[in-house]
Amino acid sequence: xxxxxxxxxxxxxxxxxxxxxxxxxxxxxxxxxxxxxxxxxxxxxxxxxxxxxxxxxxxxxxxxxxxxxxxxxxxxxxxxxxxxxxxxxxxxxxxxxxxxxxxxxxxxxxxxxxxxxxxxxxxxxxxxxxxxxxxxxxxxxxxxxxxxxxxxxxxxxxxxxxxxxxxxxxxxxxxxxxxxxxxxxxxxxxxxxxxxxxxxxxxxxxxxxxxxxxxxxxxxxxxxxxxxxxxxxxxxxxxxxxxxxxxxxxxxxxxxxxxxxxxxxxxxxxxxxxxxxxxxxxxxxxxxxxxxxxxxxxxxxxxxxxxx
Amino acid sequence: xxxxxxxxxxxxxxxxxxxxxxxxxxxxxxxxxxxxxxxxxxxxxxxxxxxxxxxxxxxxxxxxxxxxxxxxxxxxxxxxxxxxxxxxxxxxxxxxxxxxxxxxxxxxxxxxxxxxxxxxxxxxxxxxxxxxxxxxxxxxxxxxxxxxxxxxxxxxxxxxxxxxxxxxxxxxxxxxxxxxxxxxxxxxxxxxxxxxxxxxxxxxxxxxxxxxxxxxxxxxxxxxxxxxxxxxxxxxxxxxxxxxxxxxxxxxxxxxxxxxxxxxxxxxxxxxxxxxxxxxxxxxxxxxxxxxxxxxxxxxxxxxxxxxxxxxxxxxxxxxxxxxxxxxxxxxxxxxxxxxxxxxxxxxxxxxxxxxxxxxxxxxxxxxxxx
Numbered sequence: 001x002x003x004x005x006x007x008x009x010x011x012x013x014x015x016x017x018x019x020x021x022x023x024x025x026x027x028x029x030x031x032x033x034x035x036x037x038x039x040x041x042x043x044x045x046x047x048x049x050x051x052x053x054x055x056x057x058x059x060x061x062x063x064x065x066x067x068x069x070x071x072x073x074x075x076x077x078x079x080x081x082x083x084x085x086x087x088x089x090x091x092x093x094x095x096x097x098x099x100x101x102x103x104x105x106x107x108x109x110x111x112x113x114x115x116x117x118x119x120x121x122x123x124x125x126x127x128x129x130x131x132x133x134x135x136x137x138x139x140x141x142x143x144x145x146x147x148x149x150x151x152x153x154x155x156x157x158x159x160x161x162x163x164x165x166x167x168x169x170x171x172x173x174x175x176x177x178x179x180x181x182x183x184x185x186x187x188x189x190x191x192x193x194x195x196x197x198x199x200x201x202x203x204x205x206x207x208x209x210x211x212x213x214x215x216x217x218x219x220x221x222x223x224x225x226x227x228x229x230x231x232x233x234x235x236x237x238x239x240x241x242x243x244x245x246x247x248x249x250x251x252x253x254x255x256x257x258x259x260x261x262x263x264x265x266x267x268x269x270x271x272x273x274x275x276x277x278x279x280x281x282x283x284x285x286x287x288x289x290x291x292x293x294x295x296x297x298x299x300x301x302x303x304x305x306x307x308x
Numbered sequence: 309x310x311x312x313x314x315x316x317x318x319x320x321x322x323x324x325x326x327x328x329x330x331x332x333x334x335x336x337x338x339x340x341x342x343x344x345x346x347x348x349x350x351x352x353x354x355x356x357x358x359x360x361x362x363x364x365x366x367x368x369x370x371x372x373x374x375x376x377x378x379x380x381x382x383x384x385x386x387x388x389x390x391x392x393x394x395x396x397x398x399x400x401x402x403x404x405x406x407x408x409x410x411x412x413x414x415x416x417x418x419x420x421x422x423x424x425x426x427x428x429x430x431x432x433x434x435x436x437x438x439x440x441x442x443x444x445x446x447x448x449x450x451x452x453x454x455x456x457x458x459x460x461x462x463x464x465x466x467x468x469x470x471x472x473x474x475x476x477x478x479x480x481x482x483x484x485x486x487x488x489x490x491x492x493x494x495x496x497x498x499x500x501x502x503x504x505x506x507x508x509x510x511x512x513x514x515x516x517x518x519x520x521x522x523x524x525x526x527x528x529x530x531x532x533x534x535x536x537x538x539x540x541x542x543x544x545x546x547x548x549x550x551x552x553x554x555x556x557x558x559x560x561x562x563x564x565x566x567x568x569x570x571x572x573x574x575x576x577x578x579x580x581x582x583x584x585x586x587x588x589x590x591x592x593x594x595x596x597x598x599x600x601x602x603x604x605x606x607x608x609x610x611x612x613x614x615x616x617x618x619x620x621x622x623x624x625x626x627x628x629x630x631x632x633x634x635x636x637x638x639x640x641x642x643x644x645x646x647x648x649x650x651x652x653x654x655x656x657x658x659x660x661x662x663x664x665x666x667x668x669x670x671x672x673x674x675x676x677x678x679x
Contacts, residue, residue: 044471088658091665097409097471098612099661105605106654112647227479234472273490277483284468284476293467 010139014265017143018258019251020150021216025050025208025225027153027250029232030239031160032078032204034246037236038164039197040177040190040303041089044100046205047229048107049081053209055115058220062123070123071149071210078206079199081107086198090191104229118220126215147215149207153247156204160243173197177301205229227280234283238290240299256282338667343613346663350656357651363642375637376630387521388591390622390629392417394528395583396607397614397621398535399456399576403470404616405539406572407552408463412474413580414604415481416455420448420581421588422485425595426493428507440511445585452581453574455481460573464566470573482600489596503596513590524586529622531579536618548572580604606632609657628653 029046036043053074061070085103089096129151132144164170176183176193183190212228213220235253239245260275355365376386399413424444431440455477462468488504495505513522539545548568551558558565583603588595610628614620635649 084658088662091662093664093667094661095409095664099658101409101411101471101608102654102657102661105609105650106658109647109650109654113645113651116645116647227475230472230475234476273483273487276486277480280476280479280483284473284480287468287473287476288462288466291467291469293465 011262011266013139013143014262015255015258017145018262019255020146021254022257023250023252023254024147024150024153024215025211025228026232026235026253027157027247028149028208028211029205029229030235030246030250031153031156031243032201032208033232033236034201034239034241034243035160035173035204036082036194036198036201037304038177038241038301039173039194040180040301041086041096041194041198042100042233042304043082043085043198043201044097044230044233045081045085045103045107046100046201046232047225047227048104048111049078049202049205050209050212050229051225052081052107052111053078053206054213054224055111055118055209055220056206057210058123058213059115059118061125061214062118062121065124067124067126067214070214071126071207074206074210075203076206078209079203081206082199082202083195085202086191086195089198090195112222115220115222119222122219123214125218126211128215147211149211149215153250157243157247164243174301177303180303205232208232231279231283234287237300238286240290241301242299253279253282339615342663342666343615343660345666346613346660347656349663350652350659353659354652354655357655363644367642368638371638371641372631372634375634382630382633384520385633386626386630387519387525388629389632390625391522391524391528391590392583392587392601392603393607393610393625393628394525394532394621395579395586396604397610397625398531398607398618399580399583399604400608400611401614401616401618401621402535402539402576402579403456403460403572404611405545405548405552406569407555408460408569408573409471410456410459410474410573410576411471411608412456412459412476412478412481412604413576413583413607414600414602415474415478416452416577416580417584417587417604418478418481418485418599419455419584420452421584421592421599422488422504422595423451423581424448424585424588425504425507426488428511429493429505432508432511437511440507441513441589444507444511444589445582448581448585448588449578450581452584453578456577456580457570457574459577460570463573464569478604485595485599486597495594498594501596503594506593507589509593511589512593513586522586522590524590527582527586528625531582532618532621535575535579539618544568544571580607583607606653609653609660612657613660 029050033043033046056077057067057070057074059070060073061067064070081103085099088094088099126147126149128145128147130141130145132141135141135144164174172183172188172193175186176188176190180190183193208228209225212224217224231253235249236246239249256279259278260272263275264272351369355368358365358368375382377383396413396417399416400410403410424447427443427447428440431443456474459470459474459477462473463470486502490502493504494502497505513524515522516526539548547558547563550561551563551565551568555565558568584599587599587601587603592598606628610621610624614624631649631652635646638644639646639648
């Protein structure tokens with residue numbers, strides 16, 4: 001028996017599926033940025049890391065035939081950018097916001113430079129986990145094909161939340177982020193902790209980028225990312241530096257980004273540009289609502305330069 | 309705190325000794341030497357990059373020179389490309405005096421250009437060209453100024469980080485441009501590329517007599533001088549720099565920090581909007597997606613390399629104009645991708661920021677460093 005058309009229910013369904021899909025890169029990048037910012041440093045260059053990770057993942061997947069190797073390569077490339085960021089910021093008198101902007105431009109430039117050869121060819125993509133086999137309706141089945149990175153990211157968010165609260169490493173990171181003087185008094189190397197945190201943050205951002213080129217939209221081209229790395233920074237502030245809240249906020253951002261395509265799928269094609277702008281407008285509104293001119297943001301790491 | 313009794317008597321300037329003068333020259337020389345070192349250093353690193361790719365650095369830099377500064381033709385190309393960079397660099401430099409890092413100049417450029425093209429639509433055929441151009445000029449400045457002024461307002465009113473908000477506004481501006489250009493104000497006469505109707509050949513900004521370069525360049529240089537004077541010789545500029553140095557001290561003095569922040573951002577946005585004006589009025593003749601050419605982002609680098617000093621912006625802009633002008637030639641001859649110049653610029657930016665650490669350091673003993 002062929003399933004009936006879902007009619008208007010296909011919009012929330014498409015949004016649900018879209019939210020999961022679109023949120024995955026946000027999830028990884030925001031978790032990476034959350035770790036970096038918890039240690040007291042802000043990394044605005046994650047957009048460049050994201051784009052370069054996407055390119056590296058696609059290139060390695062194409063050359064080796066394995067999408068998962070591409071994901072790992074993207075993560076390693078991201079870690080490299082993280083190390084560069086950490087290295088530059090560890091020099092005295094260097095402004096970490098400016099370094100982030102510079103690495104954003106540099107990362108995107110490098111990605112476009114090396115990625116020229118990979119725009120045309122098709123590379124093996126990441127598989128989906130079909131969770132909708134129980135349904136006869138093809139739309140439900142398609143909507144419930146969830147990518148494995150989403151589950152990895154969700155588990156990671158939970159692990160990070162638990163680690164910040166209950167492990168020694170989490171405590172060290174939080175101390176470094178709240179008060180560098182206290183961390184030094186405890187004998188930890190502030191620059192060392194931030195180096196590790198920024199590197200891992202870059203790794204996660206690279207993995208987030210690999211999702212873009214290896215799953216959705218699933219190809220490499222020069223318009224792949226449009227500010228997702230930046231929105232992740234705003235997302236972390238909105239989530240008050242709590243990894244679980246980052247997960248939920250990523251879903252929210254994913255839903256905002258999925259609204260346009262979901263409506264397009266049922267034929268609503270006006271307002272295309274409005275839906276394009278919607279995630280950025282939402283991010284801006286969230287930032288306005290979450291910030292305060294006088295009080296420090298609740299839960300903000302004390303050493304973070306933008307909230308001092 | 310220096311004891312008041314130790315200060316030279318008021319009204320009589322103490323003659324500086326030779327050592328003091330030499331010391332002062334050496335310290336201010338750092339502000340020129342270090343950026344030059346950064347440029348040379350990034351050139352060396354880029355050469356290694358080229359060698360690793362099997363390309364010849366000598367050929368690259370030779371072609372860069374030829375395409376940017378070698379002939380009169382390449383000079384004109386360079387100057388034309390430098391003009392928008394001057395304006396967008398000012399958009400970063402002015403708020404930087406207050407300690408703000410505003411990087412959304414590209415958005416203000418786009419909306420400024422759009423505003424200029426739009427305001428010309430009802431009047432292009434009926435009013436004389438100078439009036440049309442004046443209206444476009446004002447529209448671009450006002451819209452651009454409002455866009456970045458919003459960034460300043462959000463920063464002062466709600467504490468929203470200006471780097472993030474200006475970049476978000478950039479993406480929103482792109483959507484607005486695409487919406488207007490593809491939708492209500494689309495020129496039916498250009499089916500392939502969506503754009504607003506042309507402002508008309510008679511309304512375009514002309515070239516400087518004798519050169520193939522439009523008036524935007526000298527106006528940009530003039531604006532740099534004016535803004536330098538504003539920031540260094542007026543109370544507004546002084547108050548702005550005090551705010552940049554220490555916000556609490558500024559507030560303690562009763563300076564209108566909010567007005568300064570929004571004002572500086574508005575001026576910055578007006579500059580970027582004017583970049584858009586000249587793109588429309590001197591180059592394109594209409595508003596379309598060609599406005600999104602990355603001038604805003606290159607302007608960030610120009611301003612940082614010029615150390616946010618408006619007087620240093622024109623030469624640095626000409627340097628980067630040269631790099632951009634030579635880009636086509638180099639990439640065609642050597643078979644390198646378009647993004648090569650992006651990589652070079654990004655590398656310069658990274659090395660430049662790393663070189664910031666050299667300020668305030670003593671020279672090593674073998675170079676004559678003292679105690």
